[in-house]
Amino acid sequence: MSASAPGRPGVARPRRPTEDPAWLRWALCLLAVVLLGMFLLLPLVAVFAEALRRGVGPAVAALGDPDALAAVRLTLLVAAIAVPVNLVGGVAAAWAIAKFDFPGKRVLTVLIELPFSVSPVISGLVYVLVFGAQGWLGPWLEERGVQVVFALPGLVLATIFVTFPFVARTLIPLMQDQGRTEEEAAATLGANGWQMFRHVTLPNIRWALLSGVLLCNARAMGEFGAVSVVSGHVRGETNTMPLHVEILYNEYQFVAAFAVAGLLALLALVTLAAKAVLERAE
Amino acid sequence: MSHPLARRALPGLSLALAAPGSARPAAAQASGPLLNVSYDPTREFYRAYNAAFVEHWRGKSREAVRVNTSHGGSGRQARAVIDGLAADVVTLALAYDIDEIAARGLIGRDWQKRLPENSAPYTSTILFLVRKGNPKAIRDWGDLVKPGVGVVTPNPKTSGGARWNYLAAWAWARRQAGGDAGAAEFLGRLLRNVPVLDTGARGSTTSFVQRAQGDVLLAWENEAHLAFAEFGEGGFEIVVPSLSILAEPPVAVVDRNVERRGTRAVAEAYLQHLYSAEAQALAARHHYRPRDRAALAAARATFPDLPLVTVDAEFGGWAEAQRAHFADGGSFDRLYQPGR
Numbered sequence: 215m216s217a218s219a220p221g222r223p224g225v226a227r228p229r230r231p232t233e234d235p236a237w238l239r240w241a242l243c244l245l246a247v248v249l250l251g252m253f254l255l256l257p258l259v260a261v262f263a264e265a266l267r268r269g270v271g272p273a274v275a276a277l278g279d280p281d282a283l284a285a286v287r288l289t290l291l292v293a294a295i296a297v298p299v300n301l302v303g304g305v306a307a308a309w310a311i312a313k314f315d316f317p318g319k320r321v322l323t324v325l326i327e328l329p330f331s332v333s334p335v336i337s338g339l340v341y342v343l344v345f346g347a348q349g350w351l352g353p354w355l356e357e358r359g360v361q362v363v364f365a366l367p368g369l370v371l372a373t374i375f376v377t378f379p380f381v382a383r384t385l386i387p388l389m390q391d392q393g394r395t396e397e398e399a400a401a402t403l404g405a406n407g408w409q410m411f412r413h414v415t416l417p418n419i420r421w422a423l424l425s426g427v428l429l430c431n432a433r434a435m436g437e438f439g440a441v442s443v444v445s446g447h448v449r450g451e452t453n454t455m456p457l458h459v460e461i462l463y464n465e466y467q468f469v470a471a472f473a474v475a476g477l478l479a480l481l482a483l484v485t486l487a488a489k490a491v492l493e494r495a496e
Numbered sequence: 497m498s499h500p501l502a503r504r505a506l507p508g509l510s511l512a513l514a515a516p517g518s519a520r521p522a523a524a525q526a527s528g529p530l531l532n533v534s535y536d537p538t539r540e541f542y543r544a545y546n547a548a549f550v551e552h553w554r555g556k557s558r559e560a561v562r563v564n565t566s567h568g569g570s571g572r573q574a575r576a577v578i579d580g581l582a583a584d585v586v587t588l589a590l591a592y593d594i595d596e597i598a599a600r601g602l603i604g605r606d607w608q609k610r611l612p613e614n615s616a617p618y619t620s621t622i623l624f625l626v627r628k629g630n631p632k633a634i635r636d637w638g639d640l641v642k643p644g645v646g647v648v649t650p651n652p653k654t655s656g657g658a659r660w661n662y663l664a665a666w667a668w669a670r671r672q673a674g675g676d677a678g679a680a681e682f683l684g685r686l687l688r689n690v691p692v693l694d695t696g697a698r699g700s701t702t703s704f705v706q707r708a709q710g711d712v713l714l715a716w717e718n719e720a721h722l723a724f725a726e727f728g729e730g731g732f733e734i735v736v737p738s739l740s741i742l743a744e745p746p747v748a749v750v751d752r753n754v755e756r757r758g759t760r761a762v763a764e765a766y767l768q769h770l771y772s773a774e775a776q777a778l779a780a781r782h783h784y785r786p787r788d789r790a791a792l793a794a795a796r797a798t799f800p801d802l803p804l805v806t807v808d809a810e811f812g813g814w815a816e817a818q819r820a821h822f823a824d825g826g827s828f829d830r831l832y833q834p835g836r
Contacts, residue, residue: 342579345580346579346580347578347579347580348578348579348580348600349579352579352580356580359756361580361582363579363580363581364576364579364580364581364582446533446566446576446581447566447567447568448531448564448565448566448581449564449565449566450564451529451564461567463702464539464698464699464702465539465540465698466726466727
């Protein structure tokens with residue numbers, strides 16, 4: 215800004231082609247801030263404001279309700295199963311796609327993205343159609359006394375399906391960028407597959423992997439559509455936190471609903487904060 | 497981490513996760529919790545009834561039973577039970593939804609004869625809830641089709657309450673117009689005044705009350721009273737139309753599930769106890785019309801007297817009503833055109 219053209223006093227400095235006029239820059243910044251505030255910050259603030267509308271006491275009491283506690287436990291349990299499964303599955307898929315050539319590689323890449331493009335309700339419904347009492351495997355499972363849909367296994371399956379792409383999707387571009395040369399070097403030095411993975415690949419991808427796992431976890435805890443279809447909505451048994459929020463809201467227990475929603479938001483925020491801290495450390 | 501669901505579904509896993517300090521007392525709990533799959537507006541009533549029944553059962557059998565509930569649109573809940581939701585008892589909005597479960601072999605076909613009063617321990621009817629002062633002057637069914645009146649009612653495909661609403665409107669219009677053709681024309685106009693169809697009665701109530709949609713809510717009598725009580729007398733008024741329908745929400749034990757889980761005795765007791773004086777008074781307190789004469793007399797003031805048609809006399813029973821109006825290609829499909 216300071217370098218006005220010498221020798222031509224009084225004449226406005228011609229705008230550089232890479233620079234927009236000041237009003238435009240300000241307007242765009244303002245627009246971004248307002249949109250961000252309205253669509254991200256305000257709803258978040260509203261959740262906590264509603265939860266604390268009658269003070270901290272009622273909000274804390276709502277979280278101590280046995281059904282709410284059961285929902286929290288169930289949500290954490292589902293995430294604790296789904297996230298490790300997706301960690302292993304995602305790494306395996308990304309490793310296969312980025313480091314090897316094989317027939318059907320394209321198909322696999324498309325399949326990994328499938329859960330992103332399918333509506334979560336459909337994701338839940340397919341499990342009802344396969345494992346439900348009227349489904350393909352339903353009678354076979356019933357004879358053996360195994361309940362999948364409307365029970366923990368169904369919730370876990372639906373969550374795994376919906377959150378599968380997160381780990382693989384964060385890893386694939388990075389691993390493709392890094393190429394195969396380091397692995398090939400390791401192989402020529404006599405490393406076996408596990409040693410190669412453990413000492414070469416894993417150190418290269420660990421930050422991306424962590425970030426993928428954290429995103430996967432945030433979504434696993436917050437998923438509503440797919441788990442709503444396979445849950446059965448039994449209080450204290452098959453209600454995850456997002457489902458419990460809906461129930462409380464529909465029972466006019468607004469403070470309780472927003473208290474649980476606030477806790478859910480906090481869990482997500484902690485996850486995202488952990489991600490940000492880890493990215494800094496990198 | 498005592499998760500009963502995990503215990504039932506994945507014994508090995510829950511053992512691995514079991515931590516000391518499990519909250520629930522391990523009293524003689526024979527068969528795990530009882531599951532009552534119910535429809536939308538019964539949440540408050542069954543919460544109160546479950547507590548009463550647990551006490552009753554403890555006194556009777558020295559067993560501690562726990563009762564879980566699941567609520568949603570009646571049709572959707574029936575579908576979930578058909579798809580394998582392990583309900584011990586179903587307490588739904590109308591007989592047709594239980595018939596659907598029975599048709600899949602989960603419940604004996606004679607279920608409606610097993611308990612008194614067509615297996616409907618309480619009844620209800622359909623009333624209107626309007627905003628304070630009744631600004632659109634809605635007094636009867638005919639006022640619902642006036643231009644500019646927004647009518648909130650759930651989707652009859654998924655909600656039991658919505659089907660009662662629809663049939664009550666049909667019965668009124670048939671008397672006015674003198675035939676089914678006139679009734680169909682009336683329902684077509686009424687549906688054009690419906691801005692959105694929620695999947696269950698409770699969703700419609702929140703749309704009307706919380707999100708300020710529409711001018712009139714077609715509601716279960718108990719749902720109207722509940723909204724009235726929850727949101728203070730300031731905001732709403734209940735309007736009693738000149739004619740409505742006798743809604744008989746029935747209950748049944750799900751034979752296949754209680755056989756498998758060994759819960760028949762407690763499940764049957766759970767439904768029979770609904771007819772006790774204690775439960776009937778409780779039903780009246782939650783604005784369900786009790787069958788018990790004494791309980792009804794005691795609560796007479798809260799239940800307005802109005803002529804009520806029945807599905808059997810007016811529509812030839814639920815199977816026929818379902819076929820004519822709510823099945824694919826029925827009158828609802830012909831008359832409802834969203835976005836017009």
